[in-house]
Each structure stands twice: as structure tokens, then as C-alpha cells.
Amino acid sequence: MSEETKQPTTSKTPVTVKELIAKEKADQSWKREPWVGEDGYEYRRQRVQNEDGTFQVFDVRVGIAPRFKQGQ
Amino acid sequence: MALSGAGEVGFIEEIYYDADGDIASPTWVLIPGVQDVQESATKNVAEIAERNVPEIGVVPTHTSREFTITITKKNGNTNYDALKAAFEDNTRIGIAAMTGPVATAGEKGFQAEAFIVGWDNDGAHEGNSVSITIRPAANATTAADFVTISV
Numbered sequence: 373m374s375e376e377t378k379q380p381t382t383s384k385t386p387v388t389v390k391e392l393i394a395k396e397k398a399d400q401s402w403k404r405e406p407w408v409g410e411d412g413y414e415y416r417r418q419r420v421q422n423e424d425g426t427f428q429v430f431d432v433r434v435g436i437a438p439r440f441k442q443g444q
Numbered sequence: 445m446a447l448s449g450a451g452e453v454g455f456i457e458e459i460y461y462d463a464d465g466d467i468a469s470p471t472w473v474l475i476p477g478v479q480d481v482q483e484s485a486t487k488n489v490a491e492i493a494e495r496n497v498p499e500i501g502v503v504p505t506h507t508s509r510e511f512t513i514t515i516t517k518k519n520g521n522t523n524y525d526a527l528k529a530a531f532e533d534n535t536r537i538g539i540a541a542m543t544g545p546v547a548t549a550g551e552k553g554f555q556a557e558a559f560i561v562g563w564d565n566d567g568a569h570e571g572n573s574v575s576i577t578i579r580p581a582a583n584a585t586t587a588a589d590f591v592t593i594s595v
Contacts, residue, residue, distance in 0.1 A: 397471075406468055416469065418470050418472065418546075419471050420460065420471070420547050427471070430593060430594075430595045432555075432591040432592065433592045435589050435591075
């Protein structure tokens with residue numbers, strides 16, 4: 373058998389976009405407990421699933437007025 | 445586009461839901477086929493009638509808020525079917541009514557754990573839309589509140 377016709381001994385199964393999205397959907401590593409920033413506001417970490425199936429992580433500031441930590 | 449204070453048309457409004465109702469760390473999904481969004485909020489009031497004041501005065505207390513969203517019927521669409529199932533099964537969902545795309549810095553909105561309490565189909569054959577009514581849930585794990593996207 374020539375070099376050209378040798379079959380590879382190992383092959384990786386191609387990962388489809390659908391599989392990637394399913395993996396990302398199950399991923400919990402992006403999550404974070406709500407926290408209070410230096411400005412006194414509460415922040416939350418959230419994400420959105422875009423129409424193409426991909427995900428985007430972002431933070432939101434909560435409330436109209438700052439919320440202070442307990443005891444302040 | 446964030447609210448500018450000038451007159452704005454409503455088609456920039458974006459409405460999202462979160463299937464597991466966790467608004468502390470939700471995964472928002474855009475509600476499909478939105479035709480119209482209406483927000484209605486009224487205050488309960490305590491009336492105070494003092495004998496030396498001719499007019500009854502009020503003190504605002506709780507806010508009663510609801511969103512009515514008219515969407516195109518999309519039977520078989522994953523997100524449409526999820527909303528229908530949430531209505532039929534009394535499942536708590538998350539709702540985010542935003543001034544624009546939820547992951548864009550500066551956009552503002554209202555987020556709440558909520559129930560779909562109304563599902564008004566405009567006709568079994570001729571109609572193409574459904575109006576759903578969404579109200580904040582009692583005993584929420586995370587309180588409903590206004591938010592600003594900080595990214």
C-alpha cells in the first residue's frame with residue numbers, strides 16, 4: 373500500500389454546529405451569583421441565545437437606585 | 445437603541461423569555477414573531493380622608509403590572525410551543541421587556557419571574573395571531589426589577 377492510499381489509524385468525528393450549540397447550552401460555567409458592585413448596585417450575569425443558536429454572556433445592573441450591602 | 449427621551453416608535457422593543465424562570469442567571473430567548481407589545485401598570489392606593497381636608501388623598505402602594513404581547517401563531521416552532529406549554533401547565537418563566545437587544549450596553553428593561561395568565565387566539569382558521577398576557581409571579585426567587593445592560 374502506497375503512502376497515498378494508507379488509511380489514517382485515528383480519525384476525529386467532525387463536530388457539527390448543532391452539537392456545539394447543545395454543548396454550550398448545557399454549559400453552566402458562565403453562571404455567577406449576583407454581586408454588589410463598588411457603585412452599590414446589584415449586578416447579575418445573564419446570557420442570550422441568539423437566533424443562530426449561539427450564546428452571548430453579559431452583565432446587567434439591577435434597579436433604579438443603588439442597593440447597599442446589608443449593614444451599610 | 446436606548447430610550448432617548450424623545451418620541452420613539454415601539455418596534456425597537458424586544459421581548460425575551462427564560463424557560464426555567466431563573467432571572468438571576470437566565471438564558472434569554474427572543475419571543476418569536478412579535479406583532480405588538482403593551483405594558484400596563486397601575487398602583488393600588490390607600491385612600492386617606494381627613495376631616496379637615498376637602499379632597500380624599502391617596503398613597504400609592506403595590507404596582508400591578510402586566511404585558512400583553514401579540515405574536516404570530518407558529519405551531520411547531522420550538523419557542524412558540526414552549527410558551528403555549530408554559531401557559532397550559534402554569535409553568536413559571538422569566539420575562540425581559542427590553543428597549544432593544546438584551547446584550548447591548550445601555551439598553552434598559554424590566555425583568556421578572558412570571559406566569560402567562562392569558563392566551564387569546566384570534567381565530568382557529570382565519571386569524572394569524574395570539575395575544576398572551578404575562579404577569580409577575582408571587583413568591584419569586586428573584587424579585588422583579590428594572591435593569592440596565594452593562595456588558
